[in-house]
Amino acid sequence: MPFAVHVLGLAVFAQGTSEFMLSGLLSGIAADLDVSLSAAGLLTSAFAVGMVVGAPLTALAARTWPRRRALLSFLAVFVAVHVIGAMTTDYGVLLATRAVGALANAGFWAVALVTALSMAAPHQRARATAVVVGGVTVACVVGVPAGAALGGLWGWRSAFWAVALVSVPAAVALLVAVPGDRPGDVPRVSARSELRTLGRPRLLLTLLVMALTQGATFCAFSYLEPLVTRVTGFGGGWVPVVLALFGAGSFAGVTLAGRLADARPDAVIGLGMTALALGWAALALTAAHPVAALALVLLQGALAFGTGTTLITRVFHLAPDAPTLAGSFATAAFNVGAAVGPWLGGAALGAGLGFRAPVWTSAVLMGAALAVAGVLSASSGAVRRPLTARRRPAPER
Template sequence: MPFALLLLGLAVFAQGTSEFMLSGLVPDIARDLEVSVPAAGALTSAFAVGMVVGAPLVAGLARRWPRRGALLAFLVVFLAVHVVGALTDSFEVLLATRVVGAFANAGFLAVALVTAVGMVPADAKGRATSMLLGGVTLACVAGVPAGAVLGGLWGWRAAFWAVALVSLPALVAVARSVPGGAAAEGAPPALRRELRSLRSPRLVVTLLLGALVNGATFCTFTYLAPLVTEVTGLGSGWVPGVLALFGAGSFVGVSTAGRFADRRPVAVLAGGGAAACVGWCLLALGAGHPVLALGLVFVQGALSFGVGSTLISQALYAAPGAPTLAGGFATAALNVGAALGPWAGGAAIGAGFGYRSPVWVSAGLVALAFVAAVAVWGRRARLVGEGVAP
């Protein structure tokens, strides 16, 4: 794998840290900017909405830009809005920086996906995708807990400064190491051709599965802290370690799935999806047993991110005629799941079903994805048998 892929992963690490770090900073932000905790919590929703809307929109606008230039532009904007966020005393300005930062993050990830797969052979998209998304998993392992620690020691602004500082070497690394120029990239497909490619039934199904699986992942991840403290019975001091354990599992899952996603994607998706569904059920049932719960947190992180990263690579395989837009829509689909999953888990808790209920919701979402996939593949098999579909 090219070294430049690792450098792209560094930038993704900084952006992933920014996306998830506010979960531990909301109370501090609310006190400092004199707003309510729910209002400060809207900063997380604003970022998620910005990712969903921005991914396809910015990917479409950037499709004819030189890739290295686009990556640098997005990184500069991302770095700048974190500096502004660290300096501002206005909640409205901070909210605006989250939306703009999400657009920059979405555009960077969409272009980085097509850049990454362009650096490797045509049959190695899964490995390239797994290396790139390793930055997101490392953000869960190290970036988010570190942001929480910095926020606790020096205030929430320190976490914003840290993201800006990590983005700076990523900016230099991308400028020096990512191939650029028309010879390195080739001419992009015509817009009409890319849009036609997006109508591929295989792509639509893959995006749906990605949203459901990622929704399941973040439904439970968002409420791991109360699950651990209220159901498992561990102290609040265990929470950062449990979050890091989930992140460590996700890194292992992405790395392992990347070795098989290109050669045996159906086996990874079917086997991993079924195992993830069973694992969520076991976690819901066994959350009261600390050793079992901690082991399942690691396993579910591995299965969830392994299946999720494989679905992203399959989205790129499903729309070879729309490399940038397919990456943008894949990014949007995952963030639809990241937004709806926590909402569904919160609704279950609010309805009085307790802190195990988000885990059951996660199991249901993966089961729904599994049923949808089987139904679509079964229908296609029947059409092929009847000579209706190729």
């Protein structure tokens, strides 16, 4: 695997830490800027919306840029807005930096995915995707807890400074490791042609499967704290352990999927989705049993990110003529799930259905994902059958 692919994973680690670290910093931000906790929570929403909207827009804007230049430009903007955010005393400015940072992150993601795939050998495409996505899982295991610890020691601004500082060596490494574009590397296909490619039904259904799968993942993940403290019976000190366990499973799942998905992507996706649906239901049923709950948290983290990584690779396979925009749509689908899933879990909790309700909601979302995948599989079979029939020799008379 080229070293530059690992450098892309490092940059994604820094940006993933920024995306998720606010969960441990909201109280400090609210107190420091004299805003309500719900207003501070909008900083997370602004980032999610910026990722969903920004992914296709930034990809369209940068689709003809040399890839190294695009990566460095997006990362420079990301560093700049974190420096501004760390220094500002105005809530409106901080909210704007979160939105702009999300736009830069979305653009970086889209270009990073296609760059990693272009540098990897054909039989290592899923593994290259796994290395990039692995940056997010490492952020969950290491970056987010570290950000929360920094916030507790030196205030929330120190976490913003840390993200900016970690991004600087990533930018230097990108400059050195990612090769400059040669003539012909920049796509010459028109934006209209790429968008037409992205309108293919099979691709749209795959993106819907991605969004539903990620919605299930983040629905349960967002409400693990009340589940393990109110149902499983763990004390508050166990919450970071449980979250880190989910992150460790995610990293293991991404790594394993990267090694298996190039050879058998259909098996990884099909078995992974089925196991996820059953696993969320099992967690909801056995949440009161500590050993079972811990084992399932680890397993579900592995299944969720392993399956999600393979789905990203499938999106690129279905849109070979629109790699940058395909990456942006995959990023948008990922973040639609990350935004909608927790909202649905919160609605289930708000309806008084109990602390297991978000996990049951995840099981339902995975059921919907399996149903869409079934439609996709049936439509693919319908397309292939006439071709098979035409190859069949005519009967002898």
